[in-house]
Amino acid sequence: MPPFNLTMGILRPTGSEDCPGTVLLFERSDNEQNYHPGAKHDPKDPSIILDPQPSDDPNDPLKNWSIWKKDLLYLTLFVNTVILAAVPGPVFASSTAVMAKSLEVSLDNVALLSGYQLLVVGLYGPFCSAFARKYGKRPQYLFGCTMALIGIIICVASGSNYSTLLAGRLIQGFGTTAFESLSLAAIGDIYFVHERGIRTGVMVIALTCLSSVVNIIGGPITQNLGWRYMLIIHLPFVAAAWILTFFFIPETQFRRPIGVVEHIEMPTHITDSKEKTDEGSEVYQEENVDEQQTPNPSTNIPKKTYLQTLAIFSGTYSDMNIWKLIAAPFVVLHNPGVIWSLGMSGAVVGLWVSLAYVFAQLWSAPPYNLNAAQNGYFYVGAMLGGMIGGLGSAWVTDLITKIMVRINRGIYEPEFRILTQAISAAVLALGYFVFVWLFEHPFSTGYYLGSFLHGCICLGITVSTVSSSLYILDAHSSETTEIFCLQMTFKNLLFFGFARFVNSWAAEDGAQSIFRAYGIISLCLVATLIPMYIFGKCNRLFIHRLALLQRFYFGKE
Numbered sequence: 129m130p131p132f133n134l135t136m137g138i139l140r141p142t143g144s145e146d147c148p149g150t151v152l153l154f155e156r157s158d159n160e161q162n163y164h165p166g167a168k169h170d171p172k173d174p175s176i177i178l179d180p181q182p183s184d185d186p187n188d189p190l191k192n193w194s195i196w197k198k199d200l201l202y203l204t205l206f207v208n209t210v211i212l213a214a215v216p217g218p219v220f221a222s223s224t225a226v227m228a229k230s231l232e233v234s235l236d237n238v239a240l241l242s243g244y245q246l247l248v249v250g251l252y253g254p255f256c257s258a259f260a261r262k263y264g265k266r267p268q269y270l271f272g273c274t275m276a277l278i279g280i281i282i283c284v285a286s287g288s289n290y291s292t293l294l295a296g297r298l299i300q301g302f303g304t305t306a307f308e309s310l311s312l313a314a315i316g317d318i319y320f321v322h323e324r325g326i327r328t329g330v331m332v333i334a335l336t337c338l339s340s341v342v343n344i345i346g347g348p349i350t351q352n353l354g355w356r357y358m359l360i361i362h363l364p365f366v367a368a369a370w371i372l373t374f375f376f377i378p379e380t381q382f383r384r385p386i387g388v389v390e391h392i393e394m395p396t397h398i399t400d401s402k403e404k405t406d407e408g409s410e411v412y413q414e415e416n417v418d419e420q421q422t423p424n425p426s427t428n429i430p431k432k433t434y435l436q437t438l439a440i441f442s443g444t445y446s447d448m449n450i451w452k453l454i455a456a457p458f459v460v461l462h463n464p465g466v467i468w469s470l471g472m473s474g475a476v477v478g479l480w481v482s483l484a485y486v487f488a489q490l491w492s493a494p495p496y497n498l499n500a501a502q503n504g505y506f507y508v509g510a511m512l513g514g515m516i517g518g519l520g521s522a523w524v525t526d527l528i529t530k531i532m533v534r535i536n537r538g539i540y541e542p543e544f545r546i547l548t549q550a551i552s553a554a555v556l557a558l559g560y561f562v563f564v565w566l567f568e569h570p571f572s573t574g575y576y577l578g579s580f581l582h583g584c585i586c587l588g589i590t591v592s593t594v595s596s597s598l599y600i601l602d603a604h605s606s607e608t609t610e611i612f613c614l615q616m617t618f619k620n621l622l623f624f625g626f627a628r629f630v631n632s633w634a635a636e637d638g639a640q641s642i643f644r645a646y647g648i649i650s651l652c653l654v655a656t657l658i659p660m661y662i663f664g665k666c667n668r669l670f671i672h673r674l675a676l677l678q679r680f681y682f683g684k685e
Contacts, residue, residue, distance in 0.1 A: 136536050138543050140665045147669045149603040151179045153322065153533050153540035170322070179321045179540075180605065186431035188382050189318045198318045202327060204376040205311050208269070209334040211369045212276050213308040215362060216300050217242055217623070218339040221484040222347035222504040223355045225492045230355065231290045235631045239485045241297050243627025248301025249308065250620030256305045257613035258453035262446050265314060266379040268306040270440060273370040276303025280366050283359045303366075308335060309616040313608040316601045317380035321540065324601055325529070329522025329594045336477065336590050337514015340507035343484070347504015378437035383445045452680065457614040459680050460607050463671050465600075466614065468660050471653040472549070472596035473615045476556075478622035479646045480589045483582075485627055486634045486642065495572045506579050513583030517590030521548050525595060542603035543664040545595055549657035552592040556654065559584035560647025567640040592654060603668055607677060 133140055140147070153176065168191070170176040182191030189198070220227055220241055227238045260268045282296030311331055315324055346358050446453065460466050491498040491506060498506070525548050532544040559581045566574050566581070600611050634642055 136532060136541065136544075137662060138541055138665050139662050141669060147665055148672050149542045149605070149668050150665065151321070151540050152177055152538055153179065170320070176322055183382075185382070185429055187429065189380055190320065190382070192431075193318065201318065201377055201380070202315070204372050205307075205314060206331060206334055208273070208369045208373055208377075209307045209311045209331065210338050211362075211365045212272060213304050213311070214334055214338045215342050215365075216276070216297075216304055217246055218342050218481070218484050219346060219358055219362070220355070222343040222488055222507070223350040223358070223500055224485070224488040226350055226500050227355050231288060231293075233290055235489055236628070237290070239627045239631055241294060242485075243624045244294060245297040245301045245304070246620040246627075247624040248298050249304045250617040250624065252302055252305045253309055253613045253617035253620070254454050254457050256309055257457050257609050258450055260306070260310055260313075260381075260613075261453050261456070261609055262444055262448070262450055264379045264381045264442055264445055265306070265310050265317075266377060266442065267440055268310060269373050269377055270370075272303045272306035273366070273373045274303075276300055277366050277370055279303060280359060280363050284356070284363055287356075305616070308620075309613040310609065311335070312597050312601070313612045314380050316605055316608050317382070321602055324598060325526035326519070326522045328598050328601065329518045329525075329590075332590055332593045332597060333514055333518035336593060337511055337518065337586050339481070339484075340510035340514065340586065343504045343507040344511060345504065348501040350504075351499055351501035374438065379442045381445045383443075456677065456680070457610040457617070459677050460604075460610050460614065462674070462676050463604070463607075464667050465603060465660070465664065465671070466607075466611055468656055469596045469600050469611060470615055470618050471656065473593045474618040475622065476552075476592050476650050476653055477589050478619045478626070479650060480585055481619075482623060482626035482630055483585075483642075483646075485630045486639065487582075489631055489634060490567075490639050491575050491578075495570055496575050498575065502575075506575055506582070509579035509581070509583030510586040511583075513585070513587035514590045517587035518594060521551070521591040521594045524548055524551070525598060540602075541665060542599050542668075543661050545598040545602065546657050546661055546664075548591055548595045549654055552588045552595070553651060553654040553657075554588075555584045555591070556588035556650045557647065559588060560643050560650065563643040564640045564647070567638060567643065588650075599664075603664070604671075610677075 168178045168181055170178060178191070180190060182188050184192075186192050220238060224235055224238050227233075227241075228235050231238070256268055279296045279298070279300030279302075282299060283293055284296075286292035286296055311334070312328065315327055315331065319327060349355075349357050349361065487506065488500075488503045490496070491503050525545055528547055529540070529544045532547075533540050563578065563581050563585075566577055597612075601608055604611060630642070
């Protein structure tokens with residue numbers, strides 16, 4: 129028997145143990161003995177096995193929160209992510225030239241108002257991850273809202289003083305971190321695998337294309353009222369975000385006993401028996417036992433009241449040393465899948481967002497001669513492209529996944545999620561390389577074509593981010609907080625780096641050199657979907673066996 133089998137194009141070791149992320153998602157309709165008598169199923173569709181497997185604790189958000197409670201929390205999280213994560217970074221993008229004259233500073237210094245803010249976001253990321261893992265996500269959300277409110281008040285009060293404005297922007301950075309890094313991880317806290325697709329897509333829209341809406345609105349505000357009014361208008365929304373967070377975002381983390389298997393939750397005295405399908409992947413089956421033999425202590429736990437859920441702290445969710453938790457996001461870098469996700473959700477997005485630093489510089493010059501309002505309207509293309517990419521890719525990813533699972537005899541592999549990266553490659557190539565042609569052959573109405581191309585790029589990076597985020601949620605579910613915080617840190621440090629030189633690069637070498645370089649880098653990164661799809665399962669099994677993060681936490685040899 130060969131050491132590896134190729135199933136659905138995915139390489140897997142023959143006769144290996146259970147691989148995290150590989151689950152039986154649909155019960156097969158035939159009479160073969162693959163039914164899991166102890167597994168919990170979706171009450172709306174009994175053929176769907178719930179993954180992760182929820183507990184019977186009344187405070188477990190996975191199963192015992194009603195769908196309206198989950199969706200209300202999700203909606204609040206989405207709105208706050210827009211207000212506190214999507215808006216602050218690009219708020220000055222369409223006003224760069226105007227602000228440089230008003231503040232009497234260079235274009236690079238205006239870019240650094242966002243660059244330094246994003247530097248704080250990136251540097252605080254590991255601490256945010258550690259505190260969220262230790263004390264829960266709710267305290268971090270409330271801390272973020274408080275810092276964002278203080279920061280925006282300082283910005284509004286700064287007048288035309290560059291140093292005071294910069295100080296306020298730095299404080300705002302602490303407010304952005306929690307919502308940018310923890311929002312996607314929270315989806316894994318409250319939703320099952322089959323419920324995550326569209327919700328992840330919508331949240332990615334908040335983190336990507338909705339920043340374009342800021343520029344569309346911000347340009348006319350700057351043109352008609354002045355750039356400071358963008359901050360004044362933002363202030364009441366930040367205050368509202370604090371109120372929404374306090375009343376409508378309870379703690380989503382739930383502490384399960386160490387050793388409990390989330391995919392098929394069962395008592396410790398039950399052993400697993402392995403079943404191999406004729407054509408599909410390898411799955412694992414519980415032995416038939418009498419469930420009444422195992423007492424369920426969670427049935428005696430009282431359900432928290434609404435007032436109890438308003439507590440800022442709800443206990444600790446990890447016994448690990450806080451310094452180990454701070455270092456954990458860097459420990460997960462041993463995982464090639466994490467490095468791949470940094471490319472897809474970090475570098476590809478980072479390159480696109482850094483373009484916001486130069487567009488006002490490019491379109492304000494001849495032959496375009498756009499004012500601040502027109503610079504803002506340019507971002508309509510990115511808004512539409514991002515919305516199509518976020519909603520469309522979530523739907524297409526779910527559709528492809530369901531088809532692949534059915535073909536694979538009901539067995540789900542997280543690698544099915546990354547097939548939509550091929551769409552990303554096509555539209556990114558169109559956007560970047562036609563942009564190269566546009567800036568080599570400029571004409572007065574070229575910014576209309578530029579807006580369309582910018583939308584193509586935004587569509588591509590949104591598809592890439594949705595796909596890779598779903599993969600991380602499903603393939604490495606126990607490390608999502610660390611991974612998403614690491615992505616956020618990497619992306620924002622990348623933003624900061626580009627803020628220091630991208631305007632000078634455009635002025636010295638021409639915009640076409642930027643788009644050519646970005647296009648080549650982006651396509652090379654997206655092309656890694658091929659080895660990731662083929663070897664992803666082998667990597668998951670390798671990381672599971674290595675258990676480096678667990679050894680780092682618990683000191684196991």
